[in-house]
Amino acid sequence: MGSMGIRGSFNMVKLAERRVFSHSFKPIYDEGMGLVEEAAEFLDGDGRILVRSLSRTAASLYAAESMRLTTRLMQLASWLLLQRAANSGEMSREQVAAEKAKVCLDTAEPEEGAPGWEELPDEFCDLIRRSIRLEGRVRRMDQEIYGDGLAYHNDYPVNPVSDQIMLLETAFARG
Template identity: 70%
Template sequence: MSEPVRQSATTIKLAERRVFSASFKPLYDEGMGLVEQTAEYLDGDGRAAAKGLSRIGATLYAAESMRLTTRLMQIASWLLLQRAANSGEMTREQVAAEKTKVRLDTASAQEGASGWEELPAAFKSLVDRSLSLQSLVRRMDDEIYGHGAEPVQTSPRPNPVSDQITLLHTAFGRT
């Protein structure tokens, strides 16, 4: 068994350096841009595309849209807190206390879910981009503030709606 690695007072935390410097702006812009792009898509092309989905696809689209917007709002909250610390509006301690309300663990149904293949490519791209950004932000958060949250479940979770639909099909003899 190896001994734990100890960080010295001179260890440079790259995530902390990025968040608390001018190099934070591109990350902030990326996150807020993704929020804006997603809102535009869901209110426009996504709404139209969802009308052409099967019942299972439409249900998955609605559920995944909620996960997507929740994930992005949590990321935006984290980014806004870091920007406040970066600009001196809040201390790091205040940010650390406030960020306990932010969850960086919103999972996705992903490819294994029934109906996933029906979802529009643009929508799936937004989901993938949001998951990548969430992963990056989570790693930075862990490095800056320490570990403490449960890891994001990356394997597809059972879809309770799909499970209920399957039970209904079984009960009524349809496949």
């Protein structure tokens, strides 16, 4: 802890939490959940139509990038919902920390420049880029609250989809 001691460290965490859970959290929460909804609408709507006109190479890339985008957004939504639960007092910091250990805020980068990338719909590429930027902002916020000692490339979850479903169920059950 250095010269700061336990009390100083605790106060820094509380200050970081207050800042994150203040008015600065709502915009990032709204942006994240809005992006989840926007991506779902695109992937289930225009995306299904537009993918039919892509070459085989671009269609394969679209499928892979859709999976990456969906995974990234599930991770972000899980983190945001957990922080909202902590903010509202429905979960303790310790409960949130234990649950968020299952969240990976460092998902695979998009394969920009890969064969077929230039064929991908602009709206889809925009969703990918916005999700990457949001992930970076959330990762910085997470580090501010919980510290730098967290590993972002988790070798842990054996079944990340199942873990994310459990996280979402936990967060929604409490909110």
